[in-house]
Amino acid sequence: MTxxxxxxMMSGRYQRAFTLAVVFLVVAWHVxxxxxxxxxxxxxxxxxxxxxxxxxxxxxxxxxxxxxxxRGAPGWRSAWAVAVIVLAASTAAAAASPAGQMLAVNWSWGxxxxxxxxxxxxxxxxxxxxxxxxxxxxxxxVQAWDGLHRTDLAGFLAVLAWSTGxxxxxxxxxxxxxxxxxxxxxxxxxEAAARERAATAELIQAARHARWLALQESAAPLVxxxxxxxxxxxxxxxxxRCAVQAARLRRLLAESxxxxxxxxxxxxxxxxxxxxxxxxxxxxxxxxxPQVPGPARRVITDAAIAILTAARSQARITLATVAAxxxxxxxxxxxxxxxLPPAHEGVAIEHQQDGGMLWAEARWTSR
Amino acid sequence: MDQPVxxxxxxxxxxxxxxxxxxxxxDPGQRVRLVQTARDLxxxxxxxxxxxxxxxLDLELSGELVTKRIPGLVAAGYRVVAFSGHSxxxxxxxxxxxxxxxxxxxxxxxxxxVEAVLAAAADRPYVxxxxxxxxxxxxxxxxxxxxxxxxxxxxxWFQGMSKESVARRMSISENTVRQYINRARxxxxxxxxxxxxKDALLARAxxxxxxxxxxxxxxxxxxxxxxxRPSPGAPGQ
Numbered sequence: 001m002t003x004x005x006x007x008x009m010m011s012g013r014y015q016r017a018f019t020l021a022v023v024f025l026v027v028a029w030h031v032x033x034x035x036x037x038x039x040x041x042x043x044x045x046x047x048x049x050x051x052x053x054x055x056x057x058x059x060x061x062x063x064x065x066x067x068x069x070x071r072g073a074p075g076w077r078s079a080w081a082v083a084v085i086v087l088a089a090s091t092a093a094a095a096a097s098p099a100g101q102m103l104a105v106n107w108s109w110g111x112x113x114x115x116x117x118x119x120x121x122x123x124x125x126x127x128x129x130x131x132x133x134x135x136x137x138x139x140x141x142v143q144a145w146d147g148l149h150r151t152d153l154a155g156f157l158a159v160l161a162w163s164t165g166x167x168x169x170x171x172x173x174x175x176x177x178x179x180x181x182x183x184x185x186x187x188x189x190x191e192a193a194a195r196e197r198a199a200t201a202e203l204i205q206a207a208r209h210a211r212w213l214a215l216q217e218s219a220a221p222l223v224x225x226x227x228x229x230x231x232x233x234x235x236x237x238x239x240x241r242c243a244v245q246a247a248r249l250r251r252l253l254a255e256s257x258x259x260x261x262x263x264x265x266x267x268x269x270x271x272x273x274x275x276x277x278x279x280x281x282x283x284x285x286x287x288x289x290p291q292v293p294g295p296a297r298r299v300i301t302d303a304a305i306a307i308l309t310a311a312r313s314q315a316r317i318t319l320a321t322v323a324a325x326x327x328x329x330x331x332x333x334x335x336x337x338x339x340l341p342p343a344h345e346g347v348a349i350e351h352q353q354d355g356g357m358l359w360a361e362a363r364w365t366s367r
Numbered sequence: 368m369d370q371p372v373x374x375x376x377x378x379x380x381x382x383x384x385x386x387x388x389x390x391x392x393x394d395p396g397q398r399v400r401l402v403q404t405a406r407d408l409x410x411x412x413x414x415x416x417x418x419x420x421x422x423x424l425d426l427e428l429s430g431e432l433v434t435k436r437i438p439g440l441v442a443a444g445y446r447v448v449a450f451s452g453h454s455x456x457x458x459x460x461x462x463x464x465x466x467x468x469x470x471x472x473x474x475x476x477x478x479x480x481v482e483a484v485l486a487a488a489a490d491r492p493y494v495x496x497x498x499x500x501x502x503x504x505x506x507x508x509x510x511x512x513x514x515x516x517x518x519x520x521x522x523x524w525f526q527g528m529s530k531e532s533v534a535r536r537m538s539i540s541e542n543t544v545r546q547y548i549n550r551a552r553x554x555x556x557x558x559x560x561x562x563x564x565k566d567a568l569l570a571r572a573x574x575x576x577x578x579x580x581x582x583x584x585x586x587x588x589x590x591x592x593x594x595x596r597p598s599p600g601a602p603g604q
Contacts, residue, residue, distance in 0.1 A: 286525060287504035316527035320503055331527035354532045
C-alpha cells in the first residue's frame with residue numbers, strides 16, 4: 001500500500017496536467033478562434049443573433065465537458081451527451097450560414113471537433129474517430145444541401161485535413177504521454193516493492209535468528225542431556241520438559257507466519273501438543289480482537305504452554321476483548337498449582353485454583 | 368414440580384433426536400416429558416393434549432437456517448430453546464432477538480439442554496456459555512447497556528469457570544452471580560424487536576426481583592461507554 005499510493009498519485013498528477021492542457025486549448029480555441037471569427041464575420045451571417053446563441057450553447061457544453069473531465073474520466077452517457085450537443089449546435093450554425101460562403105465563415109466546425117477531443121480524450125480511440133467523422137459528414141451534408149461545387153469540395157478537404165489532423169494528433173499525443181506516465185509510475189512502484197521485500201527479508205532473518213537463540217537456551221540443553229543419557233525419558237519431569245519444549249518449537253514455527261489473529265493461531269499451535277496427549281482443548285474468541293504485539297503474545301503463549309502441559313484431560317482457552325486490551329483465559333484440570341510466567345510486557349496474569357480446576361487469565365492492555 | 372414439562376424436538380438428524388431423548392430420559396427427577404419429535408417445522412402438531420410447552424429447535428433443518436421461523440413459533444405460543452451446531456455470535460444474537468428463550472450449542476447439550484428447557488418452561492432466563500460469548504461479542508449499536516459487574520460475571524462464565532468459582536473470584540454469593548447473568552439476559556429481552564416470549568421473560572424477571580422496571584431502559588450509548596471504562600485499580604492505573 002505504502003509503495004502503491006505515491007506512484008498512483010504521480011501518474012494521476014501527470015494525467016491531470018495533460019487534461020488541463022487540453023481544457024485550456026479547447027477553451028482558448030472556442031473563445032479566441034471561433035469567437036474571433038464569429039465577430040469578424042458578423043455582417044456575413046443571416047442572423048448574427050442565432051450564431052451567437054449557438055456559440056453560447058457550445059461554450060456551455062465545453063464548460064460542462066471541462067468540469068466532467070477534471071473531476072475524473074466521465075462515463076459514456078455524460079461524455080456523449082456533451083458531444084451530441086456540440087455536434088447539433090455546430091451543424092445548426094453551419095446550416096444557418098449563407099449558402100456558398102459557408103466554409104469561409106464557419107466558426108463552429110473546429111470548436112466542435114476540439115470539444116469532442118476534450119470529452120472523448122480518455123475513451124476508446126474509435127469513439128473519437130466516430131465523432132470526428134460524424135462532424136465532418138454533417139458539414140459535408142450542409143454543403144451538399146447548399147449545392148456542392150468542385151472548389152467547395154477542395155476547400156472542405158483542406159479544412160478537414162487541417163483541423164481533424166490537428167485534433168487527432170493532440171488526442172494521440174495525450175494518450176502517448178498517459179502511457180509514459182503510467183510506465184514511469186510502474187517503474188517507481190517496482191523499485192519501492194523491491195526495497196520493501198529486502199526490508200522484510202531482513203526482518204524475517206532477524207526474527208529467525210532470535211528464535212534460533214531462544215531454542216539454544218532451552219531446547220538444545222535438553223536434547224544434549226537426552227543424548228548424553230543424563231536425562232531419563234522415563235522420568236515424568238523429563239517428559240514434561242520435553243512436552244514444553246515441543247510446544248515451544250511449534251509456537252516458534254507458528255510465530256513465523258504473521259497472519260491476522262496470530263495470537264489465536266499461536267494458541268492453536270500451543271494446544272496441538274496437549275491434544276496429542278489426549279487433552280481436549282477448546283479455543284473460543286468473543287468479539288473482534290485487538291492486535292497484540294509479539295513480546296506480549298509470547299508471555300501469553302508461555303502461560304498457555306505451562307497450563308496445557310499440566311492439563312490432565314480438558315482445557316478451555318478463551319479470548320475476549322476488554323477495555324483497551326484482551327483477556328486470554330485458561331480453565332484446565334491441572335490438579336495442582338502451575339508455575340506461571342511473571343507479569344511482563346504489559347501482560348498481567350492472575351489465577352485461582354478451585355479444587356482440581358485452575359482458572360488463569362492473562363490480560364494485556366495497551367496502556 | 369408436579370407436572371413434567373412437555374417438550375417437542377424439531378431436528379432433521381434422527382441420531383441427534385435420539386441423543387436428546389436419552390438426556391431427557393436420564394434426568395433423575397424425570398422433570399421433562401418428550402411428547403413429539405418432528406424432522407421439520409411442518410411436522411409440529413398443536414393438538415391440546417400433546418401440545419408441547421417447549422420446542423427444542425435445531426436451527427439448521429435440511430441445510431437451511433430457520434432463525435427467521437422462530438417468531439412464528441413464538442406467536443403460536445411455544446417457548447423455543449435453540450439447539451445448534453453453530454456457535455457464531457451473530458447467529459446466537461439473531462436467535463435471541465427473534466424470541467428464543469435460550470441458546471444451547473451442541474457441545475453444551477449434555478450439561479445444559481434439560482436445564483435450559485426447564486428454565487424456559489418457567490419463563491426464566493438461562494444463559495449458556497455460548498450465549499454469554501455472544502453478549503460479550505455484541506458490537507451492535509442497539510445493544511443494551513450492561514453494568515461492569517454484569518459484564519465481569521458474563522466474562523468469567525464464558526471463560527469456563529463454574530458459577531461457584533465466579534462467585535469466589537468476584538467475592539460475591541453464587542446467587543448474586545446468577546442475578547448478574549440473568550439481569551444481563553433480561554436486558555437483552557428488553558432490547559431489539561418485540562416478542563411475547565421476551566415480554567414473558569421480562570415479566571418473570573421483574574417478579575423474581577432479577578431486574579427492576581427502572582433498569583429496563585431503552586438503549587443509551589453513553590451509559591454503555593461509561594460501563595466500559597476500567598474500574599480504579601485495573602491494570603494501567
